[in-house]
Amino acid sequence: MSFELNKNKILKGLTLICIVVATFFLPIKTSISNIGLIGLVVTTLLSFALHGFQLKGKLIYFFLFSPMVFFIPLLWGVTYSPLKQEAFQEISKYIFLGLTPLFLFRKDIPPKLFRNFAAYGLLAGAFISAFALIAINIYHYSQSDYPLHWLLNHTFTNFNFTKPLPDMHPIYMGMYMAMALSILLFSKIKIPRLLKFLGFLVFSLCIVFLASRIIYGVYALLILLYLIHSLSFKTFAVLITAAVILLAFSFSLLQKTYIYHKTVDGTFWELQENVGTFNTNNKQRVDSRFSRWKVALELIQDKPILGYGGGTENEVLIEQYTKYNMNNSLERGYNAHNQYIGYVLRFGIFSVLLLLLYFFKNGVSAFKHQNLLFLCFLTILFWCFMVENILDRNMGINFVALFGTLFYAEFLAKADKKETHEKVA
Numbered sequence: 001m002s003f004e005l006n007k008n009k010i011l012k013g014l015t016l017i018c019i020v021v022a023t024f025f026l027p028i029k030t031s032i033s034n035i036g037l038i039g040l041v042v043t044t045l046l047s048f049a050l051h052g053f054q055l056k057g058k059l060i061y062f063f064l065f066s067p068m069v070f071f072i073p074l075l076w077g078v079t080y081s082p083l084k085q086e087a088f089q090e091i092s093k094y095i096f097l098g099l100t101p102l103f104l105f106r107k108d109i110p111p112k113l114f115r116n117f118a119a120y121g122l123l124a125g126a127f128i129s130a131f132a133l134i135a136i137n138i139y140h141y142s143q144s145d146y147p148l149h150w151l152l153n154h155t156f157t158n159f160n161f162t163k164p165l166p167d168m169h170p171i172y173m174g175m176y177m178a179m180a181l182s183i184l185l186f187s188k189i190k191i192p193r194l195l196k197f198l199g200f201l202v203f204s205l206c207i208v209f210l211a212s213r214i215i216y217g218v219y220a221l222l223i224l225l226y227l228i229h230s231l232s233f234k235t236f237a238v239l240i241t242a243a244v245i246l247l248a249f250s251f252s253l254l255q256k257t258y259i260y261h262k263t264v265d266g267t268f269w270e271l272q273e274n275v276g277t278f279n280t281n282n283k284q285r286v287d288s289r290f291s292r293w294k295v296a297l298e299l300i301q302d303k304p305i306l307g308y309g310g311g312t313e314n315e316v317l318i319e320q321y322t323k324y325n326m327n328n329s330l331e332r333g334y335n336a337h338n339q340y341i342g343y344v345l346r347f348g349i350f351s352v353l354l355l356l357l358y359f360f361k362n363g364v365s366a367f368k369h370q371n372l373l374f375l376c377f378l379t380i381l382f383w384c385f386m387v388e389n390i391l392d393r394n395m396g397i398n399f400v401a402l403f404g405t406l407f408y409a410e411f412l413a414k415a416d417k418k419e420t421h422e423k424v425a
Helices: 001-022 030-051 059-065 068-077 084-105 111-142 150-153 170-188 193-210 213-230 233-254 258-270 289-303 313-323 329-331 339-347 347-370 370-387 394-425
Strands: none
Touching: 001 030, 001 213, 001 370, 001 394, 030 084, 030 394, 059 068, 059 347, 068 084, 068 339, 068 347, 084 313, 084 394, 111 150, 111 193, 111 394, 150 347, 170 193, 170 213, 170 394, 193 213, 213 233, 213 258, 213 370, 233 394, 289 313, 313 329, 313 339, 339 347, 339 370, 347 370, 347 394, 370 394
16 A cells, blocks of 8 residues: 555656656756656656546547647648658657647646646746846846947847857747746746746846847737736826836837847838848848748648648748749748748648637636636737747747646636536535
8 A cells, every 4th residue: 555655656756847847948958848748748658557547528628728739730731741751750749749738637636736836847947047148148248348228239139148048049938938927927826025026027138138029029918917907997007107108218229229120120021021131130131921921821822721731831832932032031941930821831721720719719718717827828829829830849849738738737627626516506
């Protein structure tokens, strides 16, 4: 009996360690985060072997409203793909989206425990990585003779800011920071007020230096949601007025910075048809996102129902880039830079309808159960999908697999609690 108890404790402890490793290393080193996710999947399978599994909620909901929904289109896409090897490689890359949600059927770990360990893991990893990047950035600035506003120029922002973390893309780092910020603002986990304040400052400053337009927009939405949720209308109005006045006074200074030109001028440039023209850095001729979306939509018109099959996105886009002399996109092998367009291109219109259903239904559930943290996660994901193929890298896959599973587990727990309460009543 005691041996059985020890086995259960060890398995539970290993699972929680894997959750912390997977979340802690998200903003630091993706390959180590992968190890944590592999461990989570292995311990889940061991749990099934020891305790069996428990079906929670309707099975169709599991496929439609957990991260499994992002994996399913790959299974039909491989059947008609002309590039079988690439299609199977794509499946192997996305596999965590199909395996991590199996955690939902475990009997031994409640969703609240999963949430707390994942939250603390991400908070710690995000704080350490953000603080280190900011410290390195300020040190480099202190060694220069640049004026203060130069801190917001290209030399100290965007990819130059994340350079100490190899392969880290600003938009993924921005997603992690936005999620960590959401945990600080909306989670009920116990954190001292001073640490909360420091965390808010560090995450916010990190987001500024990342110079990612979509993350700026997401950050504004999260802060707005927090203010509306937490403050009276009068206080909210005073704060918004103060923010507008502050922005007006600092506008002339901001106009001189790289982040202003990227956020304002760069956004207008990206949303127009620009092929082989200069963007905000004026260093090389590049192609706008709108131009890539346009050629992708032309391809979709030929095969709207099923798409071109798994693993074909870059292949078919390269042909279009060649046709329209989009040399920069061709040289860099760019994808569509839009997750929704990328799915339609590969898997057809039904795949993107599944994605939209996922966001709509889970958004309604988050409102219904007042789960603002889940709503923040959906907000981050929905808008970042608009400008990047987030799921083409493990940095995005791990984030969605972990937190998508976590929040759906909480939804199932609340739905089960409500159903039990209704039966008792």
